[in-house]
Amino acid sequence: MTGFFFKSMSKQLFLFKCGSHIGYKHAINEDAYGAYPELGLWIVADGMGGHNNGSVASRLTVEKIAQSVKAGHSLSVAIQEAHQSILAAGQADPMNAGMGSTVVVLQLKLNHYTIASVGDSRAYLCSKQSLTQITQDHTFVQNLVNQGEITPEQAKIHPYRNILTQALGAESQSEVDIDIFSGALQTGDRLLLCTDGLTNRLQNYKILKLLSETTSLQQATHALIEAALELGGQDNITLILVQLA
Numbered sequence: 250m251t252g253f254f255f256k257s258m259s260k261q262l263f264l265f266k267c268g269s270h271i272g273y274k275h276a277i278n279e280d281a282y283g284a285y286p287e288l289g290l291w292i293v294a295d296g297m298g299g300h301n302n303g304s305v306a307s308r309l310t311v312e313k314i315a316q317s318v319k320a321g322h323s324l325s326v327a328i329q330e331a332h333q334s335i336l337a338a339g340q341a342d343p344m345n346a347g348m349g350s351t352v353v354v355l356q357l358k359l360n361h362y363t364i365a366s367v368g369d370s371r372a373y374l375c376s377k378q379s380l381t382q383i384t385q386d387h388t389f390v391q392n393l394v395n396q397g398e399i400t401p402e403q404a405k406i407h408p409y410r411n412i413l414t415q416a417l418g419a420e421s422q423s424e425v426d427i428d429i430f431s432g433a434l435q436t437g438d439r440l441l442l443c444t445d446g447l448t449n450r451l452q453n454y455k456i457l458k459l460l461s462e463t464t465s466l467q468q469a470t471h472a473l474i475e476a477a478l479e480l481g482g483q484d485n486i487t488l489i490l491v492q493l494a
């Protein structure tokens with residue numbers, strides 16, 4: 250999905266490109282994404298659990314957040330509403346019980362970005378030949394890294410690296426804890442939203458290399474997904490790239 254948003258017939262504000270691949274291991278793609286340039290809104294979600302209904306949770310997450318932001322709500326309110334929707338869907342249908350989703354959301358107002366995150370889907374800023382991870386994973390191993398118990402390198406191969414400490418739909422939480430980040434985009438900066446299917450395969454230096462070598466968002470999206478697949482690509486892989494026009 251490629252898009253352009255025109256504030257007026259002559260003013261183009263953003264460029265974006267979305268891509269998703271089922272990967273080599275799973276029978277269904279439980280990642281979901283949404284691009285709503287008219288709202289300056291992009292969403293990536295990674296579903297899990299619920300008798301393979303993770304795709305229901307991730308799709309519900311994307312749709313509910315878009316609906317709520319469109320109604321004028323903040324990202325925090327929208328994400329809490331998505332959390333409640335997944336819980337309600339789990340109670341309404343036993344097949345959905347226990348399903349959940351990560352989410353990373355980008356909202357752009359002119360060049361000012363706000364990013365909200367729950368779980369281990371990530372946002373990165375690629376600016377002037379450097380790559381900065383904006384979000385911090387809500388995982389058991391990230392907590393160990395923060396406490397100095399293990400190194401980031403050890404976290405990558407830790408047997409419990411997939412355990413999330415936050416997820417939409419988690420029945421133990423009446424509300425989820427949402428991380429919010431904000432900043433200003435310069436012309437040429439690119440924001441990357443992605444699921445762990447990408448980042449479990451590609452280290453930051455590789456992501457930066459591919460972003461630096463490609464001139465269009467379409468090329469970059471293709472190159473990132475292909476590289477993750479070449480390195481094994483078991484999990485579902487989803488990403489969105491956004492930049493100022």
Ligand code: CA
Pocket residue numbers: 295444445446484485
């Ligand atoms: Ca995943």
